[in-house]
Amino acid sequence: MPRLYVPDLSPVPDTEFDLPESAARHVQVLRLQPGDTVTLFSGQGGEWQAQVSAMGRKQVAVRLEAHTAVERELDRHVVLAVVMPANDRMDTVVEKATELGATVIQPLMASRSVLRLDGDRATRKVAHWQGVAVAASEQSGRTRVPEIHPVKNLRQWLPTVPTDWARAVLSFAPQTGALPWIQAQRPGQTLCFLNGPEGGLSPEEVQQCLQTGWTPVGLGGRVLRADTAPLMALSLAAGLSST
Incomplete structure (x- = not known):
């Protein structure tokens, strides 16, 4: 059954309304017809069964039927802070991180960044990545959509990170492995992985991380690409989730 993200969904059974443009286009591409059933979710938890009630050239109307209080999220928030990899690899990071259960993805720039974004270009990229997260949430069955934060400079962002988060910087000189570090955190505590x-991060950036409470953690003896390491760390956290 097709799953569609409708952020302003009114939670009232038997309500009939037009789908937003992107969701309507999806229904038309699938060649659904009045009477066909779709699943809708708003990102606030749970999902709705709805029936297509009318099809127009650009508009698609649906009627809400039954609500299911399903929850497929991890049992804790996981934030991925990623110094953006070059080319289109950030798209892959966002897509796979969504599938694996990330709550927030923070794109960053550092002194050795290859990809640098600012102004309108950064705004457009963040909107694009948010669309990637929506599509991955629809496909993977998530009931909530990760938030893609605006692009920030690493040095400016580090002082703003909440001190009650468990903060780990992925490192080749770790104090501990990522898995035991995750296991040592208290239940429900937000985990934040910085990659x-x-x-790599410059020595000055590493020092700033250490001075602001980050723990260097390792992912084994292999050299992982900048778009692989954060996904591996997230996979470890997701694997320990009770859901």
């Missing part, structure tokens, strides 16, 4: 660019 550097292709060339």
